Amino acid sequence: MDFDRRTLIAGSFAAAALAPAAIDSAAAQTPPPTTDRAQPPGLPQPSETIDLWPKGPPARLEATLVETVSERSTDTLVTDRAVHGVTRPRMVVFRPDRPNGAAVMVTPGGGYQRIVIDKEGYEIARWLTARGFTAFVLFYRLPGEGWSSGPETALADAQRAMRLIRHRARDFAIDPERVAAMGFSAGGHLCADLGGRFAAPVYSAMDAADKLSAKPFCAAPIYPVVSMDPGIAHAGSRTLLLGPSPSAALEAAHSPDRTVPAGAPPHFLVHAEDDDVVPVENTVRLRAALKARGIPVETHLFANGGHGFGLRRAIGKPVEAWPDLWRAWVQTIGFG
Structure with a gap:
């Protein structure tokens, strides 16, 4: 990685020394999003959360929001929850029994209309922890x-989350440098946006955690929304992110394929060519932009899989291999 490892670790230690005054990690945190329905037996459910902004997000709301969780599954043994109206953005923590020293921040999708809890959040978090990774599922605004921060709203949360994970690395037995990002669909857009604009000044520093880098060790946008070009953009995500009539400059600023810096982290890309929701051209363009900058990129395009396959909808298809391909790849770059 191109940021100075000594600076990062020294900053982490300095932040930890200031932690009692800056961030009270023992303070009561907002519970995970949930419904009243009983959860399937035998599946680990998170109980540990980290609020991103103890004094509230650095933005104003046009109108009052109420956090609402909906259950979209009728199968009592399979949950498919989604949440919207998040006003207290937070991470839900999944700890492995035997930490391998690496962490992954997961940004679920939902078209920037909602955030999927189970399919692209908790399920992949459980898969990661079973393999030693500490997982942080981000519920972003x-x-x-109606946030005054507009299209920078989710990126501010993602940057802050990465910095908080590093700030609290000792609490989770992780190396503060080895923190990756993984995102799905619109959460894949957020993952790719963080991979390119990790240093963009989208909020004002407020405490010791903000002295740390928000750059992921590596980024894995999975079937991601990437381009805001109307010809291939996911229309719903584009409208909710940029508004109904964005300028060409605004489209470019929020298309990760057009904002790749020379120092971007390595990327792992996965997409199904029969995706009828987010065209595969989104991933193809991001790959081309990364290659043009000389950024290491591993790309897997599958003929079949559709959109939103995650783990459960990939079973029995060649695309089912993608998590193991990711795990093999991260070992080659010194992360796994």
Whole structure:
């Protein structure tokens, strides 16, 4: 990685020394999003959360929001929850029994209209922890819900989350440098946006955690929304992120394929060519932009899989291999 490892670790230690005054990690945190329905037996459910902004997000709301969780599954053994109206953005923590020293921040999708809890959040978090990774599932604010920060709303949450993970690395037995990002669909857009604009000044520093880098060790946008070009953009995500009539400059600023810096982290890309929701051209363009900058990129395009396959909808198809391909790849770059 191109940021100075000594600076990062020294900053982490300095932040930890200031932690009692800056961030009270023992303070009561907002519970995970949930419903009243009983959860399937035998599946680990998170109980540990980290609020991103103890004094509230650095933005104003146009109108009052109420956090709402909906259950979309009728199968009592399979949950498919989604949340919207998040006003207290937070991470839900999944700890492995035997930490391998690496962490992954997961940004679920939902078209920037909602955030999927189970399919692209908790399920992949459980898969990661079973393999030694500490997983942090991020419930970010949605840019179309009236925040004054507009299209920078979710990125501010993602940057802050990465910095908090590093700030609290000792609490989770992780190396503060080895923190990756993984995102799905619109959460893949957020993951790719963080991979390119990790240093963009989208909020004002407020405490010791903000002295740390928000750059992921590596980024894995999975079937991601990337381009805001109307020809291939996911229309709903584009409208909720940028509004109904964005300028060409605004489209470019929020298309990760057009904002790749020379120092971007390595990327792992996965997409199904029969995706009828987010065209595969989104991933193809991001790959081309990364290659043009000389950024290491591993790309897997599958003939079949559709959109939103995650783990459960990939079973029995060649695309089912993608998590193991990711795990093999991260070992080659010194992360796994």
